[in-house]
Amino acid sequence: MNLRLELLGPPVIQINEEAVNLPRRRSRALLYYLAAAGAPQSRDHLIALLWPNLDEPRARHAFRSTLYQLRRTGLPIEADRETVHFSAHAKVWVDVTVFRQGVARLCAPTDPVVTGPMALAQLTELAALYRGEFLEGFYLNSLNYEEWLYLEREHWRGAYLDVLERLIEAQIEAGHYLQALNTAQQALATDPLQERFHRAAMRLLAWLGQRTEALTQYERCVQILRDKLGTAPLDETEALHRAILEGKVVPPIGTPGAGGPAGERWPAPGCPSPFVGQRSGHWVLSEVLARAESDPTPVVMITGEPGVGKTRLVQEVLAASPVITIWGTAHP
Known part of the structure; x- marks a missing residue:
């Protein structure tokens, strides 16, 4: 048996791809709770959850009746003296x-x-x-x-x-x-x-x-x-x-197209070839530069193995930015 339960949105119950109608609201409530919990639930907890206003004998009778209705419909629900759970032999899919x-x-x-x-x-x-x-x-x-x-x-x-x-x-x-x-x-x-x-x-x-x-x-x-x-x-x-x-919010890589992957990447002015990857770093540096006028204090350190594209990343960001840049080289 294949049971499918969709709870995110209007609830859907299907057995072997056929819709199941449960007219009793508390039967559905019990089924939804078991599906959402994803683990066996104690009888006492379920009774308190579903019939809080009934005395114990009436609440337990209503609980047994609800379990009977669920099983009669063909739902793979099992119960022992302490807990209620889905049958281990059924394939249960819950969104x-x-x-x-x-x-x-x-x-x-x-x-x-x-x-x-x-x-x-x-x-x-x-x-x-x-x-x-x-x-x-x-x-x-x-x-x-x-x-x-x-x-x-x-x-x-x-x-x-x-x-x-x-x-x-x-x-x-x-x-x-x-x-x-x-x-x-x-x-x-x-x-x-x-x-x-x-x-x-x-x-x-x-x-x-x-x-x-x-x-x-x-x-x-x-x-x-x-x-x-x-x-x-x-x-x-x-x-x-x-x-x-102030016109300081620029895309990480040039200007994207309107839809999917095709045509959405091309280099910013001054960069000779397409730049692929490093988008997260590009975004961070672009945001720091955009705030440079009002907050001139940030220091950003870019680290990585030789050849991974650190210099190219900086060139890409600065090529699309109006900020005046001073380059320097440190020698040990």
């Missing part, structure tokens, strides 16, 4: 489990999927799992269950936004600026109070040559924060706004 495992894999420093094209593909797949709010549209007349629902929704919304932030970084690393902008706007549609995504959209719009739109994005951020929270943007957002006004 939150896949999401959780994917994030854990991306956090493993030795995994090859952490960086490069594989990371971009993995992050794109993870983001696609989030179809909407956790158990969107579902509720239960139980204070305990509703509290759990609230916490889970906050957790998965935050996890999704963190994935989108990493996806934006990966898209920028690959030179896909327009895709990164779309991802930033997708994040803001989920939570418009997240300044990190307003800044990402502002920066990407400026890189794409859409200065007016970048400034409009800033104004939108100001208005949302004022209307919803009664606060002003962070200093980091204000600094980026000033840099855009």
Whole structure:
């Protein structure tokens, strides 16, 4: 038996690719909780969660009846004297489990999927799992269950936004600026109070040559924060706004195209050949230079083995910057 449960968005239940309809709300609530937990759950805990207002005999009777209804529908749920769990013989696919495992894999420093094209593909797949709010549209007349629902929704919304932030970084690393902008706007549609995504959209719009739109994005951020929270943007957002006004926000590598990989990279003026890699370092140095007028104190040290492109990285950044530069060489 293959059981598929989608909890990120309107819930979906399928057995062997066929939709399953569970008319009783508490039957669905129990199934969703077991799927989200990903581990056996104690009977007492489930009874307290689903029937907090019933006395113990009635609550236990309702629990047994709910288990019977789930098994009768064909769901692979087993129970012993202490716990309830999915059958070990069934293949159970749950989107939150896949999401959780994917994030854990991306956090493993030795995994090859952490960086490069594989990371971009993995992050794109993870983001696609989030179809909407956790158990969107579902509720239960139980204070305990509703509290759990609230916490889970906050957790998965935050996890999704963190994935989108990493996806934006990966898209920028690959030179896909327009895709990164779309991802930033997708994040803001989920939570418009997240300044990190307003800044990402502002920066990407400026890189794409859409200065007016970048400034409009800033104004939108100001208005949302004022209307919803009664606060002003962070200093980091204000600094980026000033840099855009002064024309100091330039893309890491020339000016990107509008879509995918093709045509999105070409060298900045003065550089004889395309520059590939080092985008993260390029971004950091560009931001330091953009803030040089208001904050002239930063010192940046670039280290690495000979031939990895340290000098070329600096040349690329300075070729696209109006800052006057003094070069020097130190000899031991």
